[in-house]
Amino acid sequence: MAHLLGAEALHLEYPTKVVFDSVTLGVNEGDRIGIVGRNGDGKSSLLGMLSGRIEPDSGRVTRRGGVRLGVLDQADTLNDDETVGHAIVGTRPEHEWAGDPKVRDVIAGLVSDLPWDAPIGTLSGGQRRRVALATLLVGEWDIIALDEPTNHLDVEGIAWLAQHLRSRWPRNAGGLLMVTHDRWFLDEVAGITWEVHDRVVEPFEGGYAAYILQRVERDRQAAAIEQKRQNLARKELAWLRRGAPARTSKPKFRIDAANALIADVPPARNPVELSRMATARLGKEVIDLVDAGVAFGEGAARREVLRDIEWRIAPGERTAVMGANGAGKSTLLALISGVLAPTAGRVKRGKTVKLAILDQQFSELEEIAHERVREVLARTKTSYVTDGKELTPAQLLERLGFAREHLSARVGELSGGQKRRLQLLLVLLSEPNFLVLDEPTNDLDTDMLAAMEDLLDSWPGTLIVVSHDRYFLERVTDQQYAILPGSDGAGRLRHLPGGVDEYLRLRAGETIGGGRALRPAQGTGTAPLPEPVDGGGAVPPPVDGHGASTLSxxxxxxxxxxxxxxxxxxxxxxxxxxxxxxxxxxxxxxxxxxxxxxxxxxxxxxxxxxxxxxxxxxxxxxxx
Known part of the structure; x- marks a missing residue:
């Protein structure tokens, strides 16, 4: 395979920390590389050095002559005065970009709901992120570097992006580098995983599942040093092998070795025991939504968001709620939590329900932003029992990835990931028996996500999760529901026995049946995209990212x-x-x-x- 990009003896140092020390690596044609590691260990810095945006203190980065590299940063660099259309296709004539099936596919997959002539400055943060991603993907690149590309994308958008990246280049062409905490996305797209840790970059063959398997093998050899990390990785591996056996592409003897490794690892959750404990704490009646509906506005401006919601939430239920952005997920959570009263039907609440919400805004941390973490913990209960063990709040916080020196930091000075972990700790210490998690995976790296999942496995209560992280949803919940629009546009709640895959099939059918064409939103002053000229009546289906077999x-x-x-x-x-x-x-x-x-x-x-x-x-x- 031809060489595209290389790095030799890279050294990067900040005043308080050495980030990388003598790192040498390369990217070849056909490489699809996922970059993982703890927050702060240098994932984005590595991507910055490889793309030329950060200059290393020593060492060098080489690129094959003529190689075109496109980069998606976490920072928003869009011009507020530009329109959506101009940001994506620039000044290219309409007949040129509209006749390109690749450009049409990107527009349909990411920005079909956005007005084509809307100024960038009027868009939300999530919409701006989708425009930035579309702007990058319509270009022709030999290497694409993506820093957290799934941020602000829903489950459907993440599935589209995975398919696009798998089929963007032929099998042994192009190069992809991506920093992401989305483990399902890593498994779908990556063929190589780089783990950034302790000033080095360690390569692993395969996506997240194969990486976990190899990391467990490595950790077993250093069990005395990495005992805590090994136990957590073994539990993660047990779920990977039992819950999704097709996720690894290792030979049979490797799979047998993995099964032998986890033979003594119990299931992630004991549903019978958790249900018994939840019933004891909650009673048999939790929250019932009976023909519930929500509408906003009056008269001609009245808009019905939810209709005919029938859901009797049981003690110990662990449910994920999915839906496109704007489908009504937040409205449903507001109904469940009592923040919003239904405009139709009723919501009946059990007398023993003690509900807590982990929201996206860190609202409960704003009042204590000036206090030190140690002072906050001093006011909480003195112990918390998990997995039959009694832990102090400080020990529980350490289990969630806090170092002891962070106990002296002020709450307002913590990073986003640290705030998320402290927020979860305070919620758990309040001893709720009904927990609502609204996008809990934001700002967390893969190790901290695994730690959160491990903690939730032994939490005995009712759990409702809204998240675009497919791996997290499948890992911590036992069933999935979706909010899907009816013929009148109002959202209905539907059970998904087939899980996320069934949701994606339903959404795909809804898109086709609803007539959402592969074009920008109507009423934007832009002519509709021309139909393909190949006579097929549709854009040809993308090829498999691995390439079609031509064997006799x-x-x-x-x-x-x-x-x-x-x-x-x-x-x-x-x-x-x-x-x-x-x-x-x-x-x-x-x-x-x-x-x-x-x-x-x-x-x-x-x-x-x-x-x-x-x-x-x-x-x-x-x-x-």
Whole structure:
């Protein structure tokens, strides 16, 4: 594979911290790289150095001649005076961009609901982010670098973006670098994962699931140093293997090894025990929404947001609520919490319900912004029980990723991720039995998301979650509902036995059935996009990001036969390596020559396994 971008011996240092020390890495044609790590460890700084926006203190970044690199920053750099259309397509003639199916696809996927001639300054933060992403994606790039691209996108938009990035280039062309905390998105798009930690960048093969598997193996070798982190990763791996067995593309013997590793790990949650505890705390009646509806305005201006909502929330229920932006999710949460009264139907609340909300605005932290974290914790209850263990508030905060030195910081000086963790801690210490989480994953890195999930696994109460993080939704909830518009435009609540996949299918059908064309919003003064001229009546479907197979029947059978042979050989070698390692204990430990010879034999076997793994991956890709 041809080289696109490289970095050699990068060193980056700030007055209080060394961020990177002698980092060397490269990006080749066909690489799809996800960058993960704790907040503050340097993910965005790495992306900045590779894209040329940050100059390293030493070392160098090289780029192949003629390579075009496009970057999406977290910072908003759009011009307020520009229109949506001008920001995305510039001064290109309409017949030129409107006749390009790639441009039409980006517009339809990201900004079809925005007025084409609306000034950028009139848009919300989420709408501006979608315009910035669309502006980047309509361009022609050899490498694209994305910093938190899923921020402000709903589940449907994230699914579209994953499909777009998978199919944007042929299989062995183009390069993608992305910093994201969205683990489902990583699994869908990334073929390589870079973990940024402790001033280095450590590469892993595969997306998030494969990264977790390899990280557990690494952590097992350093269990004395990383015991806490290892236990959390093993629990995450247990859910990955049990809840979504198709998420890893490792050989069979690797999957068997993973299953052996987690054989003694209990399920993430004990639903029977949690239900029993929740019923004891809540009683049988929690919150019932009976034919509930909400409308705003009067007369001709009256707009019905929700209609005929029938939902009897049970004790211990763990439910995700999905819907497009503006569908009515926040209105539904307001009904449940009692902030908003229904304009139709009724909401019945159990007498023992003690509800708490984790909102997006950090509203409960504003009044204590001037206080130190230590002073805030001193006023809370003295202990909290989780997983049968009694923890002090400081220990619980440490479990959520706070260092002890942060206890002396003022609340207003904390980062967004630290505020989110403190907010969750204060909510849990208030001992609610009904918890509403509104976009709880904002500002959290993947390790902290796993820590939050681990904590919620043992929380005995009713849980309602609104989030665009698909991985988080599937991880912490047991069922999903969606708010979907009816023929009159009002939102209805619908149960989704098929989960997020069913929601995406329903949304796709709704888009087609509702006549939402692949064009900017109507009434904008812009002519509709022309229909494709290929006679097919629709934009050709995108190709699979891995490329279509062109093997003949005989070639496919030969490749399948070789793949099976390679798997059998790898399994035998793994067994041989394990036996030889166990046999080392029987040797005279003072006979260094004999021990070195045996270790050389084992190393040769391991090298053969590595070579077979490479061949296995080549054959697997060929057969896709």
């Amino acid at each position: 029947g005989a070639e496919r059978r030969a490749a399948e036969k070789e793949l099976a042979s390679v798997e059998r050989r790898m399994e035998k070698l793994q067994q041989k390596i394990a036996t030889d390692r166990d046999g080392l204990a029987a040797f005279d430990q003072s006979d260094y020559a004999l021990l070195n010879a045996e270790m050389a034999t084992i190393t040769a076997l391991e090298d053969e396994v590595a070579a077979l793994e490479e061949r296995w991956l080549e054959l697997s890709a060929l057969l896709e």
